[in-house]
Amino acid sequence: MLSNLSEPYWFHLHTTYTDGVLSVEDYFKAARQYGINSLVFCEHIRRNPDYDVTALIQEVKLCAAEYQMQAHVGFEAKILEDGELDISPEHLELAEVIGVAEHGFPPNLTLFMTAWEEVMESMKEVAKEKDVIWVHPGLFFRKNRLMMTHEEEYHQMLKKAVEYGIHLEYNLRYNLIEKPLYLKYPHILGLDAHSEEDITRWEHFNAQEVISSA
DSSP: OGGGOOSSEEEEEOOTTTTOSSOHHHHHHHHHHHTOOEEEEEEEOOSSOSSOHHHHHHHHHHHHHHHTOEEEEEEEEEBOTTSOBSSOHHHHHHOSEEEEEOTTOOSOHHHHHHHHHHHHHHHHHHTTTSEEEEOSTTHHHHHTTOTTTTHHHHHHHHHHHHHTTOEEEEETTTOOSOHHHHTTSOEEEEOOBSSHHHHHHHHHHHHHHHHHHO
């Protein structure tokens, strides 16, 4: 799916179904204004979500038809301590794209690396059929101030994810990967959008990229 995205695109969008302040249609309206061709929603999910997943998918499809725009629905699921993703098999199957996240993991590096390895091993098979993205990769290291002291482990995890067929996200909210490093690997630009401010951040980044490449 990602390889067929019609650029320019917006990837990693959160809506009012979870913790976003923009509705599904708000993104389509904004996308039309900015000349965006493709939208990829990557909504938060748990094994027992507190919103109607079917309604989200239907709304995206209806808006895509109305606005004549390419749109896809994925889910962002967090790594659990038992080495599983916080998503049900049913919703894993429905997703067009899977975002693997590190939100709220206990501050235990050994436990995290073990759980991460188990998740990536299982996602390696999923990645043969659909796109799997390690979203904001390294957020655990950043939040626990391990980015400098365990830089080598972090870099090895990035490398291993790519070897497993997992895409990396260059996340505009957190800016976790330095540009020379993220250019080394296949990656996708992610807004991690929750509000109009995040769209403005994307616009600024896009303008800076144009200037730097001139």
